[in-house]
Amino acid sequence: MTTTTRQEYDLLGHRDVPADAYYGIQTLRAFENFTVSGVRLHQFSTFIRAFATVKKAAAIANNKVGVLNDTVKDAIVAACDDLIADKYHDQFIVDMFQGGAGTSTNMNVNEVVANRALEILGYEKGQYQHVHPNNHVNLSQSTNDAYPTALNVALDDYCTRLLDKMAVLHQSLINKSIEFADQLKMGRTHLQDAVPMTAGQEFNAFATMVKKEMARIESTRALFHEINMGGTAIGTGLNAPAGYSELCAETLQELTGRPYYIAEDLIEATQDTSAYVALSGNLRLFAARLSKIAHDLRLQSSGPRAGLAQYRLPEMQPGSSIMPGKVNPVIPEVVNQACFHVMGIDTAIVMASENAQLQLNVFEPVIAFNLFTGMSMMANICEIFATRCIDGVMMNNEACNTEVFNNIGLVTALNPHLGYESSTYVARKAQETGGRVYDIVLEENLMDKETLDNLLSPANMVYPKVKLTP
Template structure:
């Protein structure tokens, strides 16, 4: 069966493009050249929508400064609106890994928008004399300002989604801290028994960790409001008309509801990727803390009979193909794996940023791919961790109570009253005999029962009184 085609030409010659395709010859060449990851642009709809928003803002700005007529501007804007409405995303066929600093992505967008605009105006696809991918859709632009600006818009969107999902996890942890506010358990340092605490305190600390990382990521968002539109190739503004930069920033702000502004130094901004490194570093911090929480819950839910067994996690699926009845902590395990991946992504992004030479960083595509992927994964696991693990987690109160009141670590609470040497004696006796700290203190007549009961009460151990200075 023969597929109908149309002929297009570029710098390198002529090629047949599928007649019904909205992309054109440059997209086709990139599709053939970059068979790297198998992950195509159309798998990142947020990025496509961001690109369309940037192209629409550029068309409006070009019209305002008098270099693009109303008819072509309106057609381009309508085509961009289609992309913003998630239409024609299947036409973005280029691999996310590509040479050319994102030129293939930019041209894929330019060609799809141009051909859709032509269709809106009643012309055939490829009839570029009426709406041209370069002359009209890419007017006053270069890949080197359009691509990073679209990245910034997309990353702002990814930040919003990630923060929403982090808020779900934060709320889940706070609720669990209230639910378990008075439930005693042993705290541990060096994996050894330390002093008592409540499970509520533990989960409140987890919630605090998440909130701190939310604040860091929120503060990073402001970095993406600085854009280099109008800098064109290297930041000198070649081919961009007077007033265009200010108009495109204004239009982009109006379209998105965000305060975009033009960088003070466009040459610096065109080669700079520090905002991406900063975001990646914050994602790494968040991944490290989230992974620590998952590790803690896996460890403390170990068992059910031969482990710590302080917590019982929701049973999500059978855990073994050979051991009947076994259930594994699969949700924390997958959280750990996703976090490992994000921490690895940070190294890739640092290398890509550091290796950007002279007036342009050509490695922005791998930075974009990794940030988009990492943020999506983190957003997904936040909600999953909350709804499939934290919300249904239960405490093993009986086991925890036995641990607390039979634990040698209780002697720490006696240290201010008995002194270090006497407390060490009690701890050693308890360890050697298997007796309880409580009983040994009374046997040795080191303290009367009323005073001992007050010192070792759960309230005083977990929320200790401040000793008055003499």
Template sequence: MTTVNNPQNAPRQEHDLIGYRDVPIDAYYGIQTLRASENFTVSGVRLCQFSTFIRAFATVKKAAAITNNKLGVLSDSIKGVIVAACDELIADKHHEQFILDMFQGGAGTSTNMNVNEVIANRALEILGYEKGDYEQLHPNNHVNLSQSTNDTYPTALKVALDEYCALLLSKMQILHKSFINKSIELADQLKMGRTHLQDAVPMTAGQEFNAFATMIKKEMDRIEATRDLFYEINMGGTAIGTGLNAPAGYSQLCAQTLHKLTGRPYYIAEDLVQSSQDTSAYVVLSGNLRLLAARLSKIAHDLRLESSGPRAGLAQYCLPEMQPGSSIMPGKVNPVIPEVVNQACFHVMGIDHTIIMAAESGQLQLNVFEPVIAFNLFTGINMLTNICEIFATRCIDGIKMNDDYCNGQVLNNIGLVTALNPHLGYESSSYVAKKAQETGGSVYDIILAEKLMDKATLDNLLLPENMVYPKAD
């Protein structure tokens, strides 16, 4: 029982199975949150920094309260104030009350109790009672009714991840559009393609940027498909999936209610015991984030290499100048945006290993490591979301091509002979390539000097549409 009517600014006293503690009088959280905040001082990253997760948890609690009321186990008045408190959290109020470190033991129980206590104490205020007067409305008996951490935490996590993925996809779309626009802008600009970092055959810059766009589109499709995994939930499974303490019909009705609240097609897993211990959906998402990171990092590497110079490198592209690049070398400008893209992607690829380890380490009927999975997925998606927009708006959109220089490289490159091989024959092509290598002359000039082809025919063969595009069947 809680002492009420305390003097102004004096702490209120709450108790749990361990004993009594003073809780700040103005705090919506309670004793279990207080203890957890003292036990878990690990990362310095707090739950309040992930508002999407708080909103998702409040939505799940709201759905549970509505369901309990419909099934006759929660009164109209209690349901009403719980829903009102949840709506305030969904509206981004009181998030500073979520003080817990994201890293915590207990499989997320402390997070669930932080949510339960904040909702309960705000609901008590709405009813006109003191915070902590749990005889009127209790965090466990009412807010957590028919629930366990083991079904609410993963359900809230899936609701949050779906929202995170939607935002990520919107930023990926921005990046995809930037690559498409750049491919159109540079559609006919010739450059040398390279394999093994050596000159290969000609291509257009448009083809290169279109390939980048295709990479991003493939990852968008994968992440969009992954969202379907988050609509299967285990509400009503309670502790281990057996449904202990949940009334008949609770699971299906709760999923239907969550669907109505969010507009997303949530449904109950066929096997709640399996679902309560399964973290495979998170592993799939993490793998797709790793793939996206690998694609982005590869593109960033390419652009850093192709913009190297400006006078002693490849110098094919000029990236937007974002900031001075050196404290000692005047005039130096570095490719800082691709560099930060690389770093973020390295981090996301490392996150994937953590998530796989956490998923693999779950034992028996519960995976207790979902907090580290949640933290790393939220962090990885946030970083990729930011990086996609930064990459698009601060780099890709402003790229310029050194087209005269690139065109000259194509015409003077020995690799050009490969494109002419079907017309000259292998022996003549080898002769031209060897002579160009020995003399430093251009393939173009040697062919004309040796009268292997007339200028009109050669120029026609070297048109972009004849040289770099696959022939139609």
């Protein structure tokens, strides 16, 4: 007779686990306990791969210090390699929101690795006397060092993807700045007319914003190379063999090509989450600046006839269920929304970090969930913004040129030569009569035409080098 379940037991007693499941009793309990977000661990494959890499490094280190035999080590390594190759990820069923400081996630990994290792060795799932989730897969470890180390490895991967997508956006902005290098438009301060600039200068400034944030995120990334493997429960290293910590770090370096190293103070490292707060803060700053760019493009593309209409954004979809012909700036709008969300989750991360107590921060799961979510969202939105908006932006040259040469703000370029009082007189008269600054200066004989044309040439207005007579 074929059974559909197998019986396992733990501290709280016996439970039936699906016979074909690679997870075990502790994962099952967590699945039942934490019906919170509906977002399961299997939705974050990067984290699963990172955790498997950590477990692989731990098995190799344990083998080298003589506490794990070759047969079990090889089986654990092979099982971890399967997870790294994106196999069996459907077995990671625990909700990302969980009590226990990530213990349920750690045990989900331990049980899947153990049962896959048993299968590799020719045993049935659940025959833990041969490969045990705690005694072998979790050997020399605690959730309190394995979980944050896996989190660090995963965040390093998330940083790679985010920086790649930021680079795509940066290049799009640079390309647009080159395309619009000689295209004049009005600059504005306080939402009022200011002085002329080129659209190329505007997009170059946007590109500079993105480039600065790339540098900040890259610098934060180095914080994740410090790990606390071997600290076990609270950082004292209880149950971890001599030399194990260093071997874990060395093995992780070999497996990932990244410079992981053991923290100088493992007790401090086990309770500290400041690196996550730093990353979240930089992510929030990037979101704020990216949202500003999206706001600017929405404002300057407003219209098409009753707004500023300086830019024309790519038409992505019909904009209204009732107004025929209406097209909305949907890409900048979704960029704004993603940025609002990322700025909001920073608050949750800061609160989770600040509420750590004594020797452990039990809120790392919510930190992990929010960082993974926020970084994925910002990477996605960078690519969408670049390919579905920035690359297709066009200038309304006619409207921009009319604004520039009919604008009272032109008088600012004449101020060093006419003086403030005469310039104010010209500006006031232009405002009262509706006349052009250019025409009023000539009518009032304040400057000859050749000098005026030179001062108001696009090159001199946008890249001024004022020379005053002593």
